[in-house]
Amino acid sequence: MSLKALDYESLNENVKNCQYAVRGELYLRASELQKEGKKIIFTNVGNPHALGQKPLTFPRQVVALCQAPFLLDDPNIGMIFPADAIARAKHYLSLTSGGLGAYSDSRGIPGVRKEVAEFIERRDGYPSDPELIFLTDGASKGVMQILNCVIRGQKDGILVPVPQYPLYSATISLLGGTLVPYYLEESENWGLDVNNLRQSVAQARSQGITVRAMVIINPGNPTGQCLSEANLREILRFCCDERLVLLGDEVYQQNIYQDERPFISSKKVLMDMGAPFSKEVQLISFHTVSKGYWGECGQRGGYFEMTNIPPRTVEEIYKVASIALSPNVSAQIFMGLMVSPPKPGDISYDQFVRESKGILESLRRRARMMTDGFNSCKNVVCNFTEGAMYSFPQIKLPSKAIEAAKQAGKVPDVFYCLKLLEATGISTVPGSGFGQKEGVFHLRTTILPAEEEMPEIMDSFKKFNDEFMSQYGDNFGYSRM
Numbered sequence: 001m002s003l004k005a006l007d008y009e010s011l012n013e014n015v016k017n018c019q020y021a022v023r024g025e026l027y028l029r030a031s032e033l034q035k036e037g038k039k040i041i042f043t044n045v046g047n048p049h050a051l052g053q054k055p056l057t058f059p060r061q062v063v064a065l066c067q068a069p070f071l072l073d074d075p076n077i078g079m080i081f082p083a084d085a086i087a088r089a090k091h092y093l094s095l096t097s098g099g100l101g102a103y104s105d106s107r108g109i110p111g112v113r114k115e116v117a118e119f120i121e122r123r124d125g126y127p128s129d130p131e132l133i134f135l136t137d138g139a140s141k142g143v144m145q146i147l148n149c150v151i152r153g154q155k156d157g158i159l160v161p162v163p164q165y166p167l168y169s170a171t172i173s174l175l176g177g178t179l180v181p182y183y184l185e186e187s188e189n190w191g192l193d194v195n196n197l198r199q200s201v202a203q204a205r206s207q208g209i210t211v212r213a214m215v216i217i218n219p220g221n222p223t224g225q226c227l228s229e230a231n232l233r234e235i236l237r238f239c240c241d242e243r244l245v246l247l248g249d250e251v252y253q254q255n256i257y258q259d260e261r262p263f264i265s266s267k268k269v270l271m272d273m274g275a276p277f278s279k280e281v282q283l284i285s286f287h288t289v290s291k292g293y294w295g296e297c298g299q300r301g302g303y304f305e306m307t308n309i310p311p312r313t314v315e316e317i318y319k320v321a322s323i324a325l326s327p328n329v330s331a332q333i334f335m336g337l338m339v340s341p342p343k344p345g346d347i348s349y350d351q352f353v354r355e356s357k358g359i360l361e362s363l364r365r366r367a368r369m370m371t372d373g374f375n376s377c378k379n380v381v382c383n384f385t386e387g388a389m390y391s392f393p394q395i396k397l398p399s400k401a402i403e404a405a406k407q408a409g410k411v412p413d414v415f416y417c418l419k420l421l422e423a424t425g426i427s428t429v430p431g432s433g434f435g436q437k438e439g440v441f442h443l444r445t446t447i448l449p450a451e452e453e454m455p456e457i458m459d460s461f462k463k464f465n466d467e468f469m470s471q472y473g474d475n476f477g478y479s480r481m
């Protein structure tokens with residue numbers, strides 16, 4: 001009997017081959033255990049509100065009023081909402097054509113795109129054109145739209161850091177392209193060596209792959225490193241030489257936990273480099289409302305900015321965006337608010353600053369607690385989380401553990417993470433879900449659990465790890481790689 005189109009055996013192979021570890025085996029097992037009544041600490045996803053982070057007050061007030069515009073007619077409204085929130089709600093409603101229930105332009109509301117452009121200009125000191133900014137349902141959708149334009153077939157390669165956030169590997173396999181890995185150096189604080197890039201490109205070319213684009217994640221996920229300006233220059237020069245479009249994933253630009261290397265955007269570095277680079281290199285930069293101190297993951301708001309992309313290509317991207325009609329309109333308002341938060345002198349300013357600083361300072365302390373906690377454990381080494389939301393310790397698994405994993409039919413780091421989950425309820429993602437060098441094992445956890453719970457979580461990790469290492473240990477000394 002012939003198969004029907006949606007019988008598993010006849011599905012699109014690209015769908016079956018695509019892997020997304022952040023919601024993979026570990027997450028499924030954690031969900032099962034939760035149903036059985038076990039307390040699970042979901043540190044597998046960078047989803048701050050799910051771990052108790054409170055939403056910022058001002059943006060929620062504005063969007064609440066946009067969702068319920070009849071409240072604006074209530075004579076008592078000024079007793080519940082501050083005047084600046086009321087004014088901003090009216091402003092955003094005036095930018096829509098029919099409020100939050102109406103589709104917007106497929107690129108997003110022009111007035112919000114203008115606010116994004118003004119934010120980029122303030123941040124980088126260079127002009128930004130709202131016509132080259134598209135609002136998207138989270139950064140993910142933007143990344144998918146752009147990769148869809150770049151990948152023509154199996155022979156098209158995309159340079160992706162390893163370890164990487166699996167949005168990239170999954171989308172490339174879904175679109176039937178080829179991932180060309182370049183390795184980040186763990187012993188160099190997950191630094192990016194341009195020589196590795198050259199090698200990766202040469203190797204891919206020798207296999208008949210046309211390398212077309214390069215992805216950078218800055219600050220890094222899962223690796224947490226912040227790229228230096230010098231490094232970004234090298235990358236941009238490399239992209240210029242190799243005629244690659246640079247996809248700059250900058251969703252963690254607010255999440256910086258060290259002072260030596262503040263965030264610097266790829267766009268600014270490119271413009272600072274001047275001609276010919278500033279006129280030649282094709283760059284797409286991504287941002288989101290899901291991260292930073294906003295953490296509004298469920299709202300699904302994002303944008304991308306295009307630099308040096310020809311108008312005819314912009315038209316094609318617009319056409320494809322139009323198939324999905326419109327990005328979420330409430331999320332577009334969150335984006336508008338993120339790029340133009342309350343200013344000094346506004347009624348809500350002090351509260352906004354208090355809330356956002358409180359979140360960022362706590363994240364910085366949590367980043368330190370996690371790194372120090374991991375580094376105090378046997379056979380575990382961890383680079384400091386300079387930025388983003390994750391800790392990515394290396395776990396030196398004893399050979400007996402690797403053997404036991406084999407017996408159980410598991411990848412060694414999956415085996416370790418499953419044992420950790422069963423023993424402690426801590427739900428992590430095995431390093432293999434992000435890619436890592438052969439024979440080296442990691443896990444990823446977010447730094448998002450509540451600060452007051454952190455000591456207990458790290459104690460319970462340490463206790464588990466001690467027991468694991470003594471159960472499977474072969475008493476070798478461990479030296480940092």
Ligand code: DCS
Pocket residue numbers: 022044045046047137138139140141165167217221249251287288289290297300301302
């Ligand atoms: N880029 C990177 C590097 C990310 O880490 C994420 C989300 C995204 C893009 C997409 O985010 P939005 O679509 O919400 O804008 N990070 C996932 C993660 O690793 N944990 O949680 C989600």
